[in-house]
Amino acid sequence: MKHQARIRFLIPVSVILALAGCFGGEKAQAPVPPLGEEPGSEASYPLRPERELTYWAELNGNAGSVRPTFMEVPFFQEWQNRTGVRLQFIQPPANRAKEALNVLLASGELPDLIEYEWERFPGGPQKAINDGYIRKLNDVIDRYAPNLKRYLQEHPDVDKQVKTAEGSYYAFPFIRDSDKLRTYQGPIIRKDWLDDLGLAVPSTMDEWYTVLKAFKEKKGAEAPLSFLGVPTALQAMENGAFVGAYGVIKGFYLEDGQVKYGPLEPGYKAFLATFRQWYKEGLIDRNIAAVDTRSLDASILSGRSGATIWNAGAGIGTWQPLLAAADARAQLAGAPYPVLKKGERPFYGQRSYYTGLGGVAVSARSDQVVKAVRMLDYGYGPEGHLFFNFGIEGVSYTMKGDYPQYTDLILKNPDKLAPSQALAMYSRASYFGPFVQDERYAEQYYSLPQQQEAARIWADTDADRHLLPPTPKTERENAELSVIMQDVGVLVDEMSLKMILGIEPLEAYDSYLGKIRSLRIDRALEIQKEALERYNSP
DSSP states (O other), X not given: OXXXXXXXXXXXXXXXXXXXXXXXXXXXXXXXXXXXSOOOSSOOXXXXXXXXXXXXXXXXXXXXXXXXXXXXXXHHXXXXXXXXXXXXXXXXXXXXXXXXXXXXXXXXXXXXXXXXXXXXXXXXXXXXXXXXXXXXXXXXXXXXXXXXXXXXXXXXXXXXXXXXXXXOBOSEEEEEOSGGGSOOEEEEEEHHHHHHHTXXXXXXXXXXXXXXXXXXXXXXXXXXXXOOOSSSTTGGGGGTTTGGGXXXXXXXXXXXXXXXXXXXXXXXXXXXXXHHHHHHTTOBOTTTTTOOHHHHHHHHHHTSXXXXXXXXXXXXXXXXXXXXXXXXXXXXXXXXXXXSSTTOOOSOOOOOOXXXXXXXXEBTTOSOHHHHHHHHHGGGSHHXXXXXXXXXXXXXXXXXXXXXXXXXXXXXOTTOOOHHHHHHHHOOTTSOOSSEEOHHHHHHHSOSHHHXXXXXXXXXXXXXXXXXXXXXXXXXXXXXXXXXXXXXXXXXXXXXXXXXXTSSOGGGHHHHHHHHHHTTHHHHXXXXXXXXXXXXXX
């Protein structure tokens, strides 16, 4: 490639966390640099900025499993080549983005571009703007990002989801352009094991108990059910798997139009009681709080586990070819989100809105704003759309009429990479970034019948009825909600783990409810309600 990316790593978080407390601290005081360029309707690539731009981002796990740094991933090399912008990547340690960003902001040395889930920023993205960390983008999108501007004008429902309550654009967003792209995760099970045992794919909690017990006793599975517990405890439950059988989720949701918080409801205690029993009987991974993507991969591929909750792509798409290579009979299948009674429709399941939490913000300190914005706008134009979703024509895809078709480099990789890994080398279609995701990616990415059937099964829930939309909140609301939910989240995770592990008796649940309420969870519910009413108003 013509331009070679450079990369530097942050020093270990464990060493430097002591240097910074929570997000925030003193506000960045440097004035916002002037734009210094007249607007134009379209950018002319290559851009050739005066210097290389610094870009802070966490590397996607599928890409990182093949090439550990941005500079080694062909997509990021080609992105620079096409736009004419050289990038110096600042890459935080895997699964430590939140802590690493904390340190970065406290240092005062801000890169030009910061890729992060800004809705999770304490105080929300408006606070990040007001504190002088990132730039309000309304003016620059209007003047220098014609592709994104055009898309948002044509999709007003999306437009209101990518702004703060004050009306500020804060990042170049990731956008799903189709309903088919909204569901990609759910329960996964070893279908060949079920066949060996004469068992059907489970749909109820009782059936799951029978299956997991058989996996342990007759298949020798050390951890029949394993799921992610990093970076937060019971992370895999946040989309409603298993806990949804009791009519709640681990977070906020809607019930008959009213906002509720799952751990306050009786169904959450019933869920904990069930998982406590399953854990006691060895049906759940003993390392419940420490399972990350690498250990989950190892558990599924080694036969240590026979069931999990994960993605059609990074899960089934990665594991199925590797399992089949070792045993031709090995087969994974998607299972329905569990219910209590046979024939019930699942209360909840993974279901995303059209916009993702992730986006690329422009630092308030950058003196290359126009070039940065024009580079980011590339992903929303016709050429950039194909590149971000399909990669390099003639290499990772070819055009069949007007249909971009992945090559064997992606779907039948000669180096034995799973499609999820190969795709992450040449595109960003399978994870968020500054572009509009194309459903034609999923039509091919889910090339295995097991993936296609799993996505269909997982989408068959009542999630849309209970899903709380991405309601923009004011800086004050975000700040207050962040403080409350940081404390509440820690307490809920502590309570959940202690009760599942048997450290605390179930009778302690009511005392935990009192502690949760003392942390002002009722005020958090009120904030969510007010934001929802504002979101739904004409």
